[in-house]
Amino acid sequence: MKIAFATDGNSLKDKVALHFGRAKNFLIFDTEKETFEVFENPEIEGKELPPDFLAKQGVKAVIAFSLGPRAFEKFKNYKIEVFKAIEGTILENIEKFKEGKLKKLSKEDIF
Template sequence: MKIAVASSGDDIKSEASRFFGRAQFFIIAEIKNGKIEFFKSVANSATSESSGAGIKAAQLIANEGVDAIISTAIGPNAFELLNNLNIKIYKSTQGSVEENLKLFNQGKLQEVTSPATTRGRRGGRIL
């Protein structure tokens, strides 16, 4: 299974990002038999977009062929795109990317079934 985690840094030890569309990086991890087989860092080119960052980030993730994303909050447009592509969404917890992946493996992360409704800090848009 291929999992993407919104991250504030380019390493598995980095903190999970509070944002999806404006996360600095996504850590893509391949999980087999409950273990992280490998991971790679993908810079999020959508961070500097004036609008549509969530959709662009969702497209980036989809192009990586992931099965699931772990993030704090995903806006309605990105949520719909990920849902249409059958990419499951799980709510991250405070901590590192690695900690979130371990919690995912243990079945301790909540699956997200609706988009975020709270507003982000950038001009009132959902991040």
């Protein structure tokens, strides 16, 4: 499964960005291969909205602190689940995700 994180860094030791859509990069981690790729946020240059881009990359889950209602609805339409990030590194969030300890976000959690 591919999981996406918004980050201003480029490694698993970096933190999850506080605002999903304004992050510099997206890190996509593949839980089956235990590998990751980093992509520049396509919205920064107005190329593409992050949900559209991440869906094309085969992402099935997003872990974020916050995102807007439009992004949440687009992820829902793509059947991409959104989970609440914890304080810590991307790697720590991956571990919690694998353990089933991250909260799945619902429409009520979005502002």
